[in-house]
Structures are given as C-alpha cells and as structure tokens.
Amino acid sequence: MFNKNRLLRAAVFAVAALLAARLALPLVEAYPLGAGVLLLAVAAGRKDRLNSLRVILGAALGAALFGWAGHALGQLAGSRGSLAPLAWLGWGWDVKADGWPAVLGRAGLVLGAFSGLTYKGKAVHDERHVHGLEVAAGSPEKGTRRWAGESDLAHVAEFGPPREGRFGGGTIVGKLKGRIVRLYPDKCRPPLPQHACVVAGTGAGKTYSFVIPNAIAAACEGESLVLTDPKGELACLLAPWLKSKGYKVYVFNLAYPQWSSCWNPVLEARDDEEITAFATAIVQNAAADRSGYFVMKEIQLLKALTYLLRCDFPPEQAHLRSALSLLSWPQEALDERFERAYREGRLPQEGYEEWRGAVSSNYDNAVSGLSAKINVVRAEGVAKLLSRHEIDLSVLGRERAALFCVLPIGSGHLKPVLATFYYFFFKRLYQLAAECGGRLPNPTRFILDEFANVGEIPGFVEVISTARSLGVRIQFVLQGLKQLTDIYGFAEAEAVMSNCPIQTFLGGDDATTTKYFSQRLGDAAVWATSERVSRRAAASAAWEFLNSPALGGGRAGRTETKSVVRRPLMTSEELAGMDPMAAVCLVRWALPVYLTKVGWEELPQAREIRALAARSLSEVCPARPDVKVELPPVPEGPPPEPKKRDRQERHGGRPPLAPGGGAVEDAELEELGI
Ligand SMILES: Nc1ncnc2c1ncn2[C@@H]1O[C@H](COP(=O)(O)OP(=O)(O)O)[C@@H](O)[C@H]1O
Ligand SMILES: [Mg+2]
Structure with a gap:
C-alpha cells in the first residue's frame, strides 16, 4: 500500500535534488576540490546516510540559489535588463570569470553554502528548547532537566538502523533528528539491564513501533526471542525471516492449538518449590481475592493433586485436565488412592501432607473453588495444549531460537496458564545459566506485548532484578501503568518499574501514566518573555487600534522582559x-x-521481512495430528452418600477429626453415635 505522505516527501526531495544538482553544477565544475572536501566533511561528520544527504542537499541548494541570485543580479546590473532568459537560469555561468556577475555569484555561493549547512528549521523540543522556549543553562535553581541531544546519549546509545554484529541491536525507542536511537544501558559504567517498560494507549504503535522493531534489533545481535503475540500476526510476519537467519522457531498457540507445540506444566514442575509456584500461579491468577483462607485451601488441594498425578498416573494422564477430573471423584476414592500411593512409596511425603491438609477441613469448598479456577482447561483446545510435553523451555538460552506465544483476542481467562508458562520459562533459563557459569550461552530477550494479559508471574520482581547478569532482557508493554499495580500491588509494581532503566511513553491519555511520566521528566529552566503594555494617559482608543501589531503599528508603550522560569518538560x-x-x-x-x-x-x-512473511500460521507451524486427551478412569463404586455431608454441616462445615489428624471413617462415627 502506498503511503501518500512518504510519496510526497520523496517527490519534494527528488525535485530539490535535481534543482540543487543543476544549479550547483557550475560550483562543482569551478571548484571540484572544494566541493569534494565539503562533501567528505559532511559525510564523515554524519554517520546516518539520510541525514548527511539532507545536509549536503541543503548546502548545495543554498549555495546554488544564492550564487545564482548573485550572478543574475550582476548580469542585470551589467546589461541593464536586456538579458536572454537562459542566462537568468544560470546557463553558461562562468564562476571564475571576472565582472560583477561572477563576483556576486561567488559571494552568493559561499553565503548560501553556509546558510544551507546551518539551517535547522524551528526547533520545538530539542536539547536547547522546551516547547520552543530556549533553555537557560545557567539557572539550575529553576530546574536542571532538558531534552537530550545525540551527544547526551552517547554513553547509553548507538545511532542508526539496526545491523548485524556487536552493538548492532539494542533497544529501539525512536528517532532523534532523523537518526534511529538504539539504547544500550548495558554499555554505560556500571552497566544497567536492558529491561524496558513501554506504556501507550491502544493504537499508539506499541506493536508497530516497539515490539517489531525490537524483535528485529534482537535478531540482528543473535539474541533468542520470546514474543507475546496477541493475534498471531507477529509469528506470520517474523517467523520466516527469523528461520532464514538460522533461528529455530516454536509456537505456543493458545488461540489455535492445532498449530502449536504442546506444553504440560504438571510434568514441567520438578520439585516442591515449583509445584507450589505452579499451584499458586494457577489459583491466584484466577481468583478475584488473592489471599485468604479458601484460596490457600485451593492451592493446597491443587498441589496435592499435582503430586498424585505426577507419581501415580501414566504421563499421558498427568495433566491439568485430569486434575479437574479428579476433583469429581468421591472423596473416599481419592483418599484411598493417596493412601495407597503413599504407603507404596510412590507419593512423596510432601504430597501426602498436602492431601491430608486439604481434606482436614472444608474439603467441599476447596473442591468447588478449585474446579471453578481451573475450569479454563475444560475448553478442549486448552486441555489438548497442556496435555503433552513437547517444548524444552531452556532451549532458548542454549541456541538461537524464537518462541511466539500466540494469544486469542480477549485472553483474560488464560492468565493462570500464561503466568505459569512464563514462570517456568524464567526458572529454566536461570537453571541453565547456573549450569553455564552464571550466564546464558545465548542471551534471550522477552518482548511481552499486552503484558497485563499474562497475569501475575510468581517471583517476577526477583527475576527482573537479577536477570541482567544472566543475559536475560525483559521488555514489557502496557496500556497504562495502573495495569501493573492491579496485578502486582503497589510496592511490587514500583519495584518492577525501578528495575526498568528504559521507560517509554508512546502516547495515550491514561491519567496515572501521564502523571507518572510528567513527574519523572522533571522541570527545565527556560527563558520566558513577558510583555507589558503601559497605557499612556493621552492614548485614545483610536490610537491604540492604529498602533496595534495587527495593523503593523509600532510597539510604543510595550516593554518586553526576558526572565528565567521553571517549566515542566x-x-x-x-x-x-x-x-x-x-x-x-x-x-x-x-x-x-x-x-x-x-x-x-x-x-x-x-523489505526482506515482508517478502518472506507467511500468509497464515499454518505456513509457520504445520498443523499437527489431533491430540487425544487421556483422562484417568473414574473409579467404580457407589455414588457418595449425602448423609456424610449432612454430618459435616452439623460439625460447622468441617469433617470431624480423628485423634491422628485424619478424617474419621463413617463406620467409626456410627459407632460414636454421631
Ligand atoms: N511509527 C509509525 N509510523 C507509521 N504508522 C504507524 C506508526 N506507529 C503506528 N502506526 C500505525 O498505527 C497502527 C496501530 O499500531 P499498533 O502498533 O498496532 O498499535 P498498538 O499495538 O499500540 O495497539 C499500525 O498498524 C500502523 O499502521
Ligand atoms: Mg498491539
């Protein structure tokens, strides 16, 4: 599709170039050496191709126009107006000749070249201006902030488009005077992490102007990539290009599980700490209230079930959908299964203890609460996706690879799954780094678009505060800063933000965000002009009108005062x-x-990315054979008796406890006459 603005700009640029070339020809002909030196000096001073071209063009155009004007003036003076039209256009202009036309022409050349070189246009926001007001450097009492220029960023940035090789990537945040800025906070001393937080309202260009450019920048430096892809567009666009650069591409697709690799968190969790984090992430991200007694009971129950699934069921049945199925089992049958697994040495003591704790009281409440929380796996697609273990999460730290985590539109209900997924991702990379002397063999960048949809990742604050030395870069995108406080709470959100040395605002009118950025940008000392009008006693209304600036009147009675004021950037x-x-x-x-x-x-x-882009996800990730979700067979036996529940209610909703801590068997209760 044509971009009209770009087309117009290109046309103006081309006409200006032609005019400059034509008019500057005499200059180059007459002073080839001088022109060459000027060209080289400009090109050497400016590494950015387009910008140096602009400056050369400006100088040439200025020199040519001024020179030609001087020449024409000289001609006119010499010939008293009787001049052939072609001579006016500068045809046949001999710069070195004597006489007025040549002398004036030469003077114009020099003047024009300099004015062209120094022409900048009107600056509104640059290193010397804030909203067009000039910064007063010598008044720190009114504010010390100003906008950065190129030289102010030299210690934390590289300039120009991303390219292959060392310092060719970085974090692209935008253009400064036409040159792309790639931030490298790890370049300065002491080094800072390359974590970034990007905030912008919808449609402001979070994906177009941050996520994709930075995925490209990361690939230029050979970093592995983990991308949240809210609609599957990024995978189509970038995966073929990344493959052509030698990347392995994985797709974890929660929108279309048929084009996806599977991943099973129940089998991924290896020890008690991970099982706890898994159960916590699943329950808390699905709960409106994150703490409290019942949430803790549900976490305990899910932990117990995870232990049981891992050690007492075949791997095909050990997944989250089976946990939902186990919740429908009669309590006695489940209890018997736990007992047997523990007595026969398959179930570790931690798992058995969790189970005993879960059934000790309010078991029914925990069952119904947990069933509601993991109801997300009742959807066939999600159940299939989480039923097999195919992705090795640490592979990204070992070699160049990219993983696209594709989300469906409106993926809020998937928070429990996503939070668990990213928790394990960070965990595996940390373990790999520990095995490899504290650093990942291949640095990995997480670019997490629509980060609020991921939910609360357990231990995220610790991860973001320690990831730099490992070679893990985390860049997340939010619609508003409040999203972060809603997920992590005020204190943790603040800690997360303080670990992001790059914070970018791309536009939007979220009040919390604009207030935060305005405050952080700070104040500058600027020169402000104030005007005072003194009404003279004799001045009449008619005189005031005649003297008004609109009519080009004088400024009698007006005094301008310049003073330094404090101004927020x-x-x-x-x-x-x-x-x-x-x-x-x-x-x-x-x-x-x-x-x-x-x-x-x-x-x-x-250009290359567009040429290679896939039209649909099926080209990136071939459709897989249908996955069958295997569930544990429901145990045979009589349905649970409602009598037991009545009895529990009589005991305040809790099953009466035997002296050993276990639930008392029905027969025993009967004996006791309860
Ligand atoms: N820097 C830019 N130059 C030109 N167009 C842009 C730019 N940034 C965004 N856009 C346009 O705005 C649209 C929306 O951007 P997008 O990144 O999808 O928004 P967001 O992710 O913030 O919701 C893009 O499809 C693109 O056409
Ligand atoms: Mg977007």
Whole structure:
C-alpha cells in the first residue's frame, strides 16, 4: 500500500535534488576540490546516510540559489535588463570569470553554502528548547532537566538502523533528528539491564513501533526471542525471516492449538518449590481475592493433586485436565488412592501432607473453588495444549531460537496458564545459566506485548532484578501503568518499574501514566518573555487600534522582559495531547529524550521481512495430528452418600477429626453415635 505522505516527501526531495544538482553544477565544475572536501566533511561528520544527504542537499541548494541570485543580479546590473532568459537560469555561468556577475555569484555561493549547512528549521523540543522556549543553562535553581541531544546519549546509545554484529541491536525507542536511537544501558559504567517498560494507549504503535522493531534489533545481535503475540500476526510476519537467519522457531498457540507445540506444566514442575509456584500461579491468577483462607485451601488441594498425578498416573494422564477430573471423584476414592500411593512409596511425603491438609477441613469448598479456577482447561483446545510435553523451555538460552506465544483476542481467562508458562520459562533459563557459569550461552530477550494479559508471574520482581547478569532482557508493554499495580500491588509494581532503566511513553491519555511520566521528566529552566503594555494617559482608543501589531503599528508603550522560569518538560495534559508521532523516553543516567516514533517498515530489514512473511500460521507451524486427551478412569463404586455431608454441616462445615489428624471413617462415627 502506498503511503501518500512518504510519496510526497520523496517527490519534494527528488525535485530539490535535481534543482540543487543543476544549479550547483557550475560550483562543482569551478571548484571540484572544494566541493569534494565539503562533501567528505559532511559525510564523515554524519554517520546516518539520510541525514548527511539532507545536509549536503541543503548546502548545495543554498549555495546554488544564492550564487545564482548573485550572478543574475550582476548580469542585470551589467546589461541593464536586456538579458536572454537562459542566462537568468544560470546557463553558461562562468564562476571564475571576472565582472560583477561572477563576483556576486561567488559571494552568493559561499553565503548560501553556509546558510544551507546551518539551517535547522524551528526547533520545538530539542536539547536547547522546551516547547520552543530556549533553555537557560545557567539557572539550575529553576530546574536542571532538558531534552537530550545525540551527544547526551552517547554513553547509553548507538545511532542508526539496526545491523548485524556487536552493538548492532539494542533497544529501539525512536528517532532523534532523523537518526534511529538504539539504547544500550548495558554499555554505560556500571552497566544497567536492558529491561524496558513501554506504556501507550491502544493504537499508539506499541506493536508497530516497539515490539517489531525490537524483535528485529534482537535478531540482528543473535539474541533468542520470546514474543507475546496477541493475534498471531507477529509469528506470520517474523517467523520466516527469523528461520532464514538460522533461528529455530516454536509456537505456543493458545488461540489455535492445532498449530502449536504442546506444553504440560504438571510434568514441567520438578520439585516442591515449583509445584507450589505452579499451584499458586494457577489459583491466584484466577481468583478475584488473592489471599485468604479458601484460596490457600485451593492451592493446597491443587498441589496435592499435582503430586498424585505426577507419581501415580501414566504421563499421558498427568495433566491439568485430569486434575479437574479428579476433583469429581468421591472423596473416599481419592483418599484411598493417596493412601495407597503413599504407603507404596510412590507419593512423596510432601504430597501426602498436602492431601491430608486439604481434606482436614472444608474439603467441599476447596473442591468447588478449585474446579471453578481451573475450569479454563475444560475448553478442549486448552486441555489438548497442556496435555503433552513437547517444548524444552531452556532451549532458548542454549541456541538461537524464537518462541511466539500466540494469544486469542480477549485472553483474560488464560492468565493462570500464561503466568505459569512464563514462570517456568524464567526458572529454566536461570537453571541453565547456573549450569553455564552464571550466564546464558545465548542471551534471550522477552518482548511481552499486552503484558497485563499474562497475569501475575510468581517471583517476577526477583527475576527482573537479577536477570541482567544472566543475559536475560525483559521488555514489557502496557496500556497504562495502573495495569501493573492491579496485578502486582503497589510496592511490587514500583519495584518492577525501578528495575526498568528504559521507560517509554508512546502516547495515550491514561491519567496515572501521564502523571507518572510528567513527574519523572522533571522541570527545565527556560527563558520566558513577558510583555507589558503601559497605557499612556493621552492614548485614545483610536490610537491604540492604529498602533496595534495587527495593523503593523509600532510597539510604543510595550516593554518586553526576558526572565528565567521553571517549566515542566511536559505536563500531564501535554503528554495526553502529544503529537501522535512523538514519544518520550526516560533513560536511567541520561537526560530524557523526545523522539519521533520509528515504524518497523522504515528499517532496512523490512523489505526482506515482508517478502518472506507467511500468509497464515499454518505456513509457520504445520498443523499437527489431533491430540487425544487421556483422562484417568473414574473409579467404580457407589455414588457418595449425602448423609456424610449432612454430618459435616452439623460439625460447622468441617469433617470431624480423628485423634491422628485424619478424617474419621463413617463406620467409626456410627459407632460414636454421631
Ligand atoms: N511509527 C509509525 N509510523 C507509521 N504508522 C504507524 C506508526 N506507529 C503506528 N502506526 C500505525 O498505527 C497502527 C496501530 O499500531 P499498533 O502498533 O498496532 O498499535 P498498538 O499495538 O499500540 O495497539 C499500525 O498498524 C500502523 O499502521
Ligand atoms: Mg498491539
């Protein structure tokens, strides 16, 4: 599709180039050496191709126009107006000749070249301006902040489009004066992590201007990639290109399980700590209330069932859907199974203890609560996806690989699954790093779009605060900062943010977010002009009108005063109404940056990516044979008696306890006459 704006810009650029070339020809002809030196100097000073071209063009156009104007003026003076039209256009202009036309032409050339070189246009936000007001450098009492220029970022950034090789990637945040800024907080001393938090309202370009450009940047440096892909578009776009660069591609597709690899958290959890984290992530992310007695009971029950599934059922039946099935078993049958597994040495003591704790009281409440929480696996697709174990999560730390976690639209109910998935991901990478001397063989970047849909990842604060030295980079995208506080609570959300040295705002009018960024951007000392109008006693209304600036009147009676004032770089309202193509970025240990967004299609890799892109997910991940979800057979026996429940209710909802701590058998109760 044509982008009209780009087409227009290209056309203007081409016409300007032609004009400059034509008019500057005499200059180059006359002073080839001078022109060559000027060209080289400009090119050497500017590494960015497009920008240096612009400066050269500006200088050439200025030189040519001024020179030509001087020449024409000289001609006119010499010939008193009787001049052939072609001579006006500069045809046949001999720069080195004597006489007025040549002298004036030469003077114009020099003047034009300099004005072209120094022309910048009107700056509104740059290192010397805040909203067009000039920054007052010598007034720190009014504020010390200003926008960063290129030289202010040299210690934390590289410039220009991403390219293969060392320092060719980084975190792309936007363009500064036409040059792409790639942040490298790990470049400065002491090094900082490359974690980033991006906040923007919907449609602001989170995916287009952050997620995709940064996936490209990561691939340029050979980092492994984990991408949350809210609609499956990223996998189609990037997977074939990544494959062509030698990446292994995995798809964990919660939207279309037929095009996906399977992953089974029940088999993934290896020890008590992991089983606890798994059960906690599943229950808490599905619960409105995250703590409290009943939530703890449900976590205990899920832990017990996970232990049992892992050690007493064949691997084909050890999955989350089976846990849901076990919850429908009569309590006695389940109890018997636990007892037998424990007595025969298959079930570890931790699992048995969890079970005893779960059945000690309020078992029915725990069953109904937990059934509701893991109801997400009743959906056939999700049950299938979580029923086999096919993805080795640590593979990304070992070699170049990319994993796309595809989510369906409206994936809020999948939070328990996603939080568990990412928990295990971080855990496996940490273990791999520990085995490899504290660092991953291949650095891995997580770019988590729509991070609020992932839910609360257990231990995320510890992960983000320690991941740098391992080679793990975490970059997450939110619609508003409040999403983070809602998930992690105020204290933890603050800790997560403080571990992100890159914080970018791409636009949007979320009040919490704009307030946060406005405050963090700080205040600058700027020169402000105030105007005072003194009404003279004799001045009449008519004189006032005649003297008004609208009529080009004088400024009699007006006094201008310049003073230094404190000015926020951006107020919350200004952030909310910011230019849609602008972005602001906070970089730790550097001044804040006012940027222009950079869409992925502007990158040099875009052409190749578009040419290789797949039309549908089926091309990326061939459809798999149908997975059959095997469930444990329901034990035979009489249905549970309602009598028992009545009895429990008489005991305040709790089953009476035997002296040993276990539930008292019905027969015993009968004997006791209860
Ligand atoms: N820097 C940009 N240049 C040109 N178009 C852009 C840019 N950023 C975003 N867009 C346009 O806006 C659309 C929405 O962007 P997208 O990244 O999907 O929004 P978000 O993920 O924030 O909801 C894109 O499809 C693209 O057409
Ligand atoms: Mg998006």
